[in-house]
Amino acid sequence: xxxxxxxxxxxxxxPLRAEMLLAEQAQPAEAAKAxxxxxxxxxRARAQxxxxxxxxxxxxxxxxxxxxxxxxx
Amino acid sequence: xxxxxxDVFFASIVELNQRLLKKEFTCVELTRGFAERLEQQGxxxxxxxxxxxxxxVKRAKDIDGELKRGRTRGALQGIPYGVKDLLSVKEHPTAxxxxxxxxxxxxxxxxxxxxxxxxxxxxxxxxxxxxxAGGGGYRFPAASVTGACMNPWNRAHWAxxxxxxxxxxxxxGLVPYALGxxxxxxxxxxxAFCGVTGLRPTYGLVSRYGAMALSWTLDKVGPLCRTAExxxxxxxxxxxxxxxxxxxxxxxxxxxxxxxxxxAEIRVGYAPVDFDGWVAPEARAAFQAAVATIRGLGVKMxxxxxxxxxxxxxxxxxxxxxxxxxxxxxxxxxxxxxLADAKQIAGLKASLDVPASAYLKAMxxxxxxxxxxxxxxxxxxxxxxxxSRTAPASPIGMALDAGRGSSAPGPSDxxxxxxxxxxxxxxxxxxxxxxxxxxxxxxxxxxxxxxxNENLLLALGKAFQERTDxxxxxxxx
Numbered sequence: 001x002x003x004x005x006x007x008x009x010x011x012x013x014x015p016l017r018a019e020m021l022l023a024e025q026a027q028p029a030e031a032a033k034a035x036x037x038x039x040x041x042x043x044r045a046r047a048q049x050x051x052x053x054x055x056x057x058x059x060x061x062x063x064x065x066x067x068x069x070x071x072x073x
Numbered sequence: 074x075x076x077x078x079x080d081v082f083f084a085s086i087v088e089l090n091q092r093l094l095k096k097e098f099t100c101v102e103l104t105r106g107f108a109e110r111l112e113q114q115g116x117x118x119x120x121x122x123x124x125x126x127x128x129x130v131k132r133a134k135d136i137d138g139e140l141k142r143g144r145t146r147g148a149l150q151g152i153p154y155g156v157k158d159l160l161s162v163k164e165h166p167t168a169x170x171x172x173x174x175x176x177x178x179x180x181x182x183x184x185x186x187x188x189x190x191x192x193x194x195x196x197x198x199x200x201x202x203x204x205x206a207g208g209g210g211y212r213f214p215a216a217s218v219t220g221a222c223m224n225p226w227n228r229a230h231w232a233x234x235x236x237x238x239x240x241x242x243x244x245x246g247l248v249p250y251a252l253g254x255x256x257x258x259x260x261x262x263x264x265a266f267c268g269v270t271g272l273r274p275t276y277g278l279v280s281r282y283g284a285m286a287l288s289w290t291l292d293k294v295g296p297l298c299r300t301a302e303x304x305x306x307x308x309x310x311x312x313x314x315x316x317x318x319x320x321x322x323x324x325x326x327x328x329x330x331x332x333x334x335x336x337a338e339i340r341v342g343y344a345p346v347d348f349d350g351w352v353a354p355e356a357r358a359a360f361q362a363a364v365a366t367i368r369g370l371g372v373k374m375x376x377x378x379x380x381x382x383x384x385x386x387x388x389x390x391x392x393x394x395x396x397x398x399x400x401x402x403x404x405x406x407x408x409x410x411x412l413a414d415a416k417q418i419a420g421l422k423a424s425l426d427v428p429a430s431a432y433l434k435a436m437x438x439x440x441x442x443x444x445x446x447x448x449x450x451x452x453x454x455x456x457x458x459x460x461s462r463t464a465p466a467s468p469i470g471m472a473l474d475a476g477r478g479s480s481a482p483g484p485s486d487x488x489x490x491x492x493x494x495x496x497x498x499x500x501x502x503x504x505x506x507x508x509x510x511x512x513x514x515x516x517x518x519x520x521x522x523x524x525x526n527e528n529l530l531l532a533l534g535k536a537f538q539e540r541t542d543x544x545x546x547x548x549x550x
Contacts, residue, residue, distance in 0.1 A: 038419065041416055041419035042419040042422050045209075045416075045419040045420045045422065045423030046423040046426050048423070049389075049426050049427055051386075052385075052386040052389045052390045052393075053390060053427075053430075053431035053434070055386035056431060056434045056435055058383070059382070059383060059434075059438050061434065061437055061438065065437045065440050065441060066437065067436030067439070068290075068436050068437070068439040069290060069436055
């Protein structure tokens, strides 16, 4: 099994013992306060994706510069 | 039964190991003491995700047996620690701080946990984290299934993230050390905010097998401890090649700070504007004293600044591109809406929009980042010195994207203010050292060096901590 399998259905379902779950006793996560409509947030996030891409367009990139990832056959 | 007092709970790994070998307490007594303290006080800070006490005490009995037979395995043997709930511990829930994953259980230990186990280290709890290590961008500290993690120095303030519980638990003396992770700032930030020592290793030095992936090319696993020396010991136990992690660098690490070059030969690059202009006014004196302490080690101080490149845009594009692919099922299934922060939900959804052309361009600009730092580390400096964060921890209810302090524009000179994204893009190691208090809250400096140069960072960190005592200070009771 590799690290790639982690997000997939490799989880093993075991019954959870009540004493293990101290997280249950913690304060519940609070919802974000008074945020704009969810659709507006997604639109803003998408705009951020576009503006980051636009910032990259300003960098002078000679053709010879290759991506910084390594492929090992 | 030995009575464990605060001198035990706030001791370093080295000190605890020495006391264990002198039989001042047994491993069972030490483990039970820390585990009970973590269970009782961890929820006070929302630092604990899951107690592992039962399993830990069983393991401690085995360790006591080994010690009786004279089988010693090094300084970590018998010492309890906490694990960020991003790393799997076999047959126990690993929730990644996120509601959609609270039932998730893996049938294997993360490599880092397994390797520490081989040295006799004992995990006593899974520690709270920002959900999905903050992927998508979160607006409030409460972006976690365990709630906002509180700072032991002042519970009205945040512990930092995403390794929130790791920073808080070490600071509060609930564990002697903890494992955290960093994609961009998630070890350095809680270390600085909580007043502990955090080490972000070189990319690929520590296996990420068993760790939640947020970004394949940015994620690193590292320790948060009481001292630089402890960070070196933990790193030495965890580091090394792992065929199960495609990002593994295939290199080992041996903690040997004594074999570094004399400090008089070390060039430390820093930007005075970081410490005079960018840091919060209430922190300025403490930061400047820290710079003077580093200078007092006899190093050559070199005034300089970071190479001029769009680090934030590069990191944002890469992180979102990879994160969107990793969490595509979560996003498309709609389960992403179960997360605790609306901004983070939106960010995750938008991450699917990163075009391949932008991702590849970001990866090409990343090559320029790497080349720029390779050049700088050869021509200008051996180590970069910068604030870990420019201000202490924010109030717990405050939005993280709210402006703090003066509305006046900052200095035009950017100094090394982008060293966190830049250092992560270039895969550089960094060490955060507590260097004082500002308004009663800790602040930290970071030392950054070229890849696989952790021993130099740790040597400088150890020397800094021999001349200061910030790493020994304890939060108010």
